[in-house]
Each structure stands twice: as C-alpha cells, then as structure tokens.
Amino acid sequence: MQTDDLIATLAADAGRAPGQTPPQRLALLVPVAAVIALVGVLAWLKVRPDLAEAASGGFFWIKASYTAALGLGGFLAAERLSRPAASPRTGLIVSGAVLGLFLLAGAVQMLAVDATSPMALIQGHSWKRCSLNILLLGAPSTGLGLWLVRGLAPTRPTLAGFATGAFAGGVAATVYGLHCPESTFVFVGLWYSLGIMACAGLGAVLGRFVLRW
C-alpha cells in the first residue's frame, strides 16, 4: 500500500478518537486501586480497631491527605507523561512540595521531642512492615496503571512508569491508613513515603520494558 492510500484510509476515520480522554482513562485507576487496597486491608491486614475514634482526630486526615496528595502528584505527572511532548512539571512540583512540607514537619517534630526518644519516633510500632505493606497493596494497581498508560502514548517509559507507580502507591497508602495506627509526621514522612517510592520504583523498572507502543 502506498502512503497516499494509507492517508486516504486514515482520513475516512477522521474525527475524535473514540473512548475516554487520557485523564479519564487514568482516573479509572483511583477506584480500582482503592478497591484492591481495601480488599487487602480487610482480608489480610485488618482495619485498626480504634478506627472510629481515630477518624475523629486530626492526624488521621492529615495522613490521608498527605498520601492522597502524593498520589495526585503521580496522577498529574503520569497524565502528562502519557502524551508525547508534554511536560510533567506540575505533578513533580506538587509531589516535591508535599513531600518537602511533610519532611519539614517531621524534622520539627524530631527537634521538639526530648533526646531519648527520636528512635522511638522513627521506628513507631511497625516500621519494619509499613513500607512493604504499602508496596504489596500498591503493586497490583501499579501493574494495572502501566497497562492504562500503555494504551496512551508515553515517550519516556521509565519516568512515566515512575509517575504511574507513585499514583497507584499514593492511593494504596491512603487506604492503608485504615489499618495502620501510626500517627507522627516522622513515621509517615519516612515509611509511607518510602512505600509509595517503592511502588514508583517498581513502576519505573517495569515501565522501561512494558511501556512500548
């Protein structure tokens, strides 16, 4: 077939592409990732027993907002990175600012506490499990997110995979807050961030190979 024939064929299919727009397509991951993580929390980790009490306190929501904001940054970056020639700047700024702010709050909290307990603050009750749990809750959604991104047009696969993982990890970590009773800036800033980063890292490694079109 000559190129002119191909162009004629494509012209017969003029008009907007059917289906969702890129942001709509990626947004599908929010409910799906939330449900996957929720099933993981309910069936495997169990909901924290003091949930009702915790939900009436401020930090529960600060924690949820923090992880959701990191997920939002991942979403914004992934949405841009799914398009050729688009810049992920906004998403990176959002994530960077949120992370920086939370780490700053953690540093202040460290300084405010007396010298004997910084390790207790860092380790909390569950530092060995926290990041790993978030990675496990977020890994399936990271894979699904990569599949969604692959249907678009990512031209920087590693970076796009990273953003997708951060997006999925942010959603998973937010749901993980239903299980995890930790309530300090230090702990959340460290281990939750690390768990989301692990999802992002997983997305970057996989994205390098699977985000091809």
Added chain:
Amino acid sequence: MTDTETRMKALMLRGLEGDAPAYRECLALLGVRLRAYFARRMSGAPGDVEDLVQETLLAVHIKRATWDTTQPFTAWAHAVARYKLIDHWRRCKIRQTLPIEDHEAFLAAEEHDPGVGLELDRALASLPDRQRILVSDVKLAGLSLAEAGARAGISEGAAKVALHRALKLLAERMRHADR
C-alpha cells in the same frame, strides 16, 4: 515555522471535528515532513524510511487523543516521530541518540521520493478477512465508510468502529513485524 504550525494545527483541529479532507491534507503535509525527518537520520533503504513513515502516520492517527489541543501540534507529532525512530533503532539493536530539540528542523519539508514500504502490506495481509476487505474498500477512492459498510452488510457506525479496530490492529502488527 509558525506558518507551518498554524496551518497544520488548524487542519488537525478540523480533522478532529470530523472534516475528512482537512484531516487528509494534514496527514499529507505530515507525511512529507516525516519522510524528510527519517531519511536524514536513517542510512538504510528508502523502503525502511517509508515503513516508518507509515507506522508513524498510523500512530498519529490512533494516538490522536493524546495531543493536548492547547499545545503545538507539530511538537507533538515530532515527539511521536522521534519515539518511533528510537523504537525502530532499539528493535534493530542500533545505538543512537536523537536530540529532543530539533523540533524546528522537523518542520523542514524537503521533498524525498517516497520509497516502497513493505511492512504495511504484510500487516494488512495478516488481518482477518472482514477487516482487510473493509480497509481496502475504504482505501479505494470514492468508497465512503457508509458504502464500504453497505458492501460488508453493516451500518456506517459499525463500519467506523470496525475500521478503527482494524487500524489499531494494523499498527500493532506493523510494530511487531520482523525488520
């Protein structure tokens, strides 16, 4: 540069509204630029260049929803072309780098003779019969989607969906063809 961008963007926007002649003109202008872009960067046979031109045109069509219409169209199309060339090199195990910044050079429209691409025909031949017949019916001048659909015994809407699927499959088959 701005002239080309303004013109192509306007044509593309009309194409997205369903204006087939405008869309066709846009793709034709793009095809010339793609041919020049790939020819300057590939030492291989002109047939390889044409394969890549066709693969990129298909990608531009199938991935058109990822163009943010508030952004320049040529920058987007250049990024698609650049990606397709890097992908081609990767599959052929050629190590090369491409500057991101040659978007302006991308707009140059030197004329190159179109070579003869083989991959598209090979991919087309591998499509299921119904899809293959639909594509060749539409390709023939004068046969609209409605007419091609009528020949296949389906409505225009169904023909549009079938053509869209056929083109997607075609793009996939082209990419996975052995080079």
